């Protein structure tokens with residue numbers, strides 16, 4: 664029994680480490696994105712986006728982030744497959760649902776939906792900025808010429824209610840995924856005694872709610888205001 668447990672924790676370790684790395688990216692990403700609603704001139708967001716695009720440390724972290732996403736996704740599929748192979752007999756399902764949350768039982772589904780969202784998201788912004796700069800306007804903020812990322816994002820949300828809804832759903836999905844993923848990552852890393860578990864669960868839920876509301880509020884703001 665204990666060796667099964669150790670093997671399962673070993674498998675989850677990579678998910679936890681990459682997950683925590685992605686959580687730190689998501690926190691910075693949300694903080695910068697919130698400037699979309701704090702300043703309609705777009706200056707604040709453009710400064711944040713320009714900092715992320717030009718800072719040498721971020722340039723080193725960016726490929727690692729891509730790798731982190733890739734490992735997190737591929738490894739989750741591997742774990743999902745291993746768990747499916749070793750799945751218990753079906754009648755145990757009802758007792759499982761009493762001791763776990765809906766999100767924790769559906770992490771693979773939530774992750775897959777997030778992955779679909781992420782592909783659309785990367786096509787919307789990242790690929791345009793990196794590989795189609797001729798589609799971008801430029802602006803000068805505080806004497807520095809930079810790409811007008813604000814106009815790219817704001818136009819998408821102003822022009823399409825469908826994209827706004829998609830991004831609202833993306834924020835909610837991410838929140839649900841994190842409502843289990845956040846504390847589960849720490850649990851796997853060893854903070855799994857009773858004292859820490861309860862606290863991490865509460866912190867994880869608060870964090871997940873803030874992330875869901877934060878990301879969803881941005882397209883919602885554009886629906887209401889423009």
Ligand code: HEM
Nearest residue numbers: 696712716725788789792812816830833834837878881882
């Ligand atoms: C209102 C919601 C969001 C907005 C407005 C937004 C905006 C952006 C923009 C403008 C970029 C391109 C940045 C650049 O290359 O300079 C970007 C990239 C990215 N976003 Fe988002 N995002 C949102 C939600 C999310 C969510 C929910 C996730 C995670 C699940 C996410 C993950 C990513 C990733 C992985 C990249 C590519 C990494 C990179 O640019 O370095 N975003 N986002």
